[in-house]
Amino acid sequence: MNRTMNCDDIQQAIPDLMDDPAVRDHLLGCESCWRFAEYHVALDARLIRAMSAPSISPGFRDALRSKLPPHTPQNSWPDFLPDFAHLAGCAVAVAFLLFLLPHHLGAVMTGGSCFTVATYFFQAVVRNAFEPDL
Amino acid sequence: MNDDVQLLLRKRNYKFAFEQLLIRYEKKVFGMALAFLKDVTRAEEVTQDIFLKLWQALPDYDERAAPGTWLYRIARNTCLSALRTEQYRQTVPLESAPEPATHLWSGDLELAQCITRLPDMQRTVITLFYLESKRVDEVARMLGIPDGTVKSHLYRARLALGEMMK
Numbered sequence: 001m002n003r004t005m006n007c008d009d010i011q012q013a014i015p016d017l018m019d020d021p022a023v024r025d026h027l028l029g030c031e032s033c034w035r036f037a038e039y040h041v042a043l044d045a046r047l048i049r050a051m052s053a054p055s056i057s058p059g060f061r062d063a064l065r066s067k068l069p070p071h072t073p074q075n076s077w078p079d080f081l082p083d084f085a086h087l088a089g090c091a092v093a094v095a096f097l098l099f100l101l102p103h104h105l106g107a108v109m110t111g112g113s114c115f116t117v118a119t120y121f122f123q124a125v126v127r128n129a130f131e132p133d134l
Numbered sequence: 135m136n137d138d139v140q141l142l143l144r145k146r147n148y149k150f151a152f153e154q155l156l157i158r159y160e161k162k163v164f165g166m167a168l169a170f171l172k173d174v175t176r177a178e179e180v181t182q183d184i185f186l187k188l189w190q191a192l193p194d195y196d197e198r199a200a201p202g203t204w205l206y207r208i209a210r211n212t213c214l215s216a217l218r219t220e221q222y223r224q225t226v227p228l229e230s231a232p233e234p235a236t237h238l239w240s241g242d243l244e245l246a247q248c249i250t251r252l253p254d255m256q257r258t259v260i261t262l263f264y265l266e267s268k269r270v271d272e273v274a275r276m277l278g279i280p281d282g283t284v285k286s287h288l289y290r291a292r293l294a295l296g297e298m299m300k
Binding site: 011050064 | 161164165174181182185186189190193238239240241264265268285299
């Protein structure tokens with residue numbers, strides 16, 4: 001803690017940093033902060049006393065367990081598979097078109113790249129729509 | 135604890151992972167729901183919803199956050215969504231609406247009434263702070279906000295309480 005704390009800093013540190021030497025030193029020499037600290041330490045103690053921990057119904061866990069649906073079998077395919085399949089598919093399509101249309105290389109490459117990017121974003125949007133909402 | 139759960143989740147042992155999380159976080163999540171919703175029955179229903187969502191989401195856990203932090207995010211979103219539904223349904227005229235429940239502060243009625251008059255965020259922060267044995271980091275994790283923001287809400291809440299009780 002900084003040794004040159006002003007009254008605002010001290011009041012923000014009270015009551016949680018009362019043990020800090022810089023806070024204690026300041027309080028000893030500043031009457032208004034001392035009064036502020038006295039009040040807030042008492043308020044803190046009052047808040048601690050007043051807080052009663054919540055108790056949940058005894059049957060809560062059993063009721064919850066009875067509601068748990070079985071998990072559907074997990075998809076064992078890796079997450080990156082759709083991205084990989086998409087890129088591979090686009091690459092094969094572009095190569096095939098290059099073979100069929102050897103005189104339009106530029107157009108096939110540009111069209112293929114645009115199609116790959118557009119369908120990638122479309123795929124991302126569709127996948128996002130199916131993700132569970134937590 | 136979080137490592138144990140992470141290990142269980144990696145092994146797809148969802149049942150045990152769920153039980154561990156339930157035992158460890160049940161009261162914390164219930165306290166959180168109570169701090170947001172201010173009604174014991176509703177808080178318990180929402181706590182059930184939270185754990186049901188957790189159960190359904192366990193196979194999708196991706197280890198980007200600790201399981202506890204992940205559960206708090208589900209809890210926070212569910213509480214906020216329940217709160218919005220409650221506010222939408224609220225058709226009772228203000229003067230005939232019941233006083234917000236003060237179950238968590240039942241040890242001191244005057245203080246409880248002052249706390250219910252605090253702005254929502256300050257009330258939630260100060261309630262969770264004392265519920266969580268004054269742990270700023272835990273409250274920050276529950277609410278998904280930085281420690282400094284928790285401290286600043288606490289400071290303002292205490293100042294406001296001081297003014298109200300003068």
